[in-house]
Each structure stands twice: as C-alpha cells, then as structure tokens.
Amino acid sequence: MEAKAIARNIRISPQKARLVADCVRGKPVDEALNTLSSLPKKGARIIKKVLESALANADQNPNIDVDSLYIKRIYVDKGPILKRWKPRAMGRAYGIRHRLSHITIVLDEA
Template sequence: MAKGHRSQIKRERNESQKETRPSAKLSYARVSVQKACFVLDAIRGKDVQTALGILAYNPRYASRLVEKLLKSAIANAENNNGMNPQNLYVAACYADKGPTMKRIRPRAQGRAYRIEKRVSHITVVLDER
C-alpha cells in the first residue's frame, strides 16, 4: 500500500508516466479533422527532412499549418531535449476534434441553414532513430 496523500501519489504516478518524446501541439486550427488527416497521413513515420519536403510541395491549406508545427517540434527536440535533428522522425501525428463554430446561412422563404465551421487540435510527436 502506497503511503502519502492522494495528490502526492497521483503526482508521483504522473511523473513516471510522463511523455518524454519531443512534441508540438496546435490548438483550435481552423481546418477540419478530415482535411488535416490527409496531410498527416502523408508524413507519418517519415524522417523530418522528407516530411518537410512533402509538406513544402503539398497544395493543401493544412500542410502550411503542419509544416510550421513540425518545425516547432524539431526546435523543441533540439533545444529542450538536446537531440540531433538529422536522427529525428515523425513517430506520431494526429488531429483531434475541437469545438465547432455554428453560423447561420439565410435561405429562401425566411429559412436558415446552419453552417458548421469545424476546428481541430493537431499534434506532432517526434522520436530519435
């Protein structure tokens, strides 16, 4: 049986389970999860130089966001974890659903159609080979 206060036990447990891989997260990106995943699927598992090349020539809007996010994750790995950027690869990348903004589109005969502007939270996790 563990001794100590519940918050202390939780703190110790969370420290042991903490993610050590370098990552970067973009919250409330104005792109739907489905559209972001097209870009993320293209770079998953690739080394960072290849991934940056793919993103630079991808015409999708989400690729600009993911490119900036990937560069941020590389900088985090270099500065915070002391890793060599040449050995890094995209270990995991995913997009989670954020809150949807609801807007109204006026239609004929006084009706209103709803427009849903979807938002996503994009995460890129790197690791060293």
C-alpha cells in the same frame, strides 16, 4: 527522448488535415518537410508549421540529435465547432458548421 508540439483550435476540418498527416507519418523530419512544402493543400502549410515548432522544441534539448529525428506520432483530433447561420429563402435559416482541429506531432530519435 521525444519532442512534442500541439496546435489547438486550428481552422481546418479534421478530415482534411488527416489526409496530409497520413502522407508524412513515420517519415524522417527532413523528408517530411520536403513533402509538406510540395503539397498544394492548406493542411500541408499548417502541419508544416507544427512540425517546425516540434523541431525547435527538440533543438532546445541538448540530449536530442536533431539530424536523426523522425515523426513518431502525428494525429489530428476534433476540436470545437463554430455554429453560424445563413439566411435562405422564405425566412428560413441554413446552419453552417465550421470545424476546428487539434494537431499533435511527436518526434523521436531513430
């Protein structure tokens, strides 16, 4: 049995979030939570919330043993880009692209 959680339109670039996702891929849930708690990155805080949501989803299913869960799949997809403009010298404008991410975590029993 699998449990899944998806967070959409998260305000972090996919490249930065994938660095954190690679650290916990394939690990047991309790070990992944400890790793995410100790990482000093913004993406660790966000991915930890999604992991806790997937764990809560798994807890709702009586057929799943929560103690034996591991991260089967974790991936970060590109979301929409917020385009903003910043004024520069001599009447020019400089584009700013705020990248968003979709984070998906799938848990499975070992």
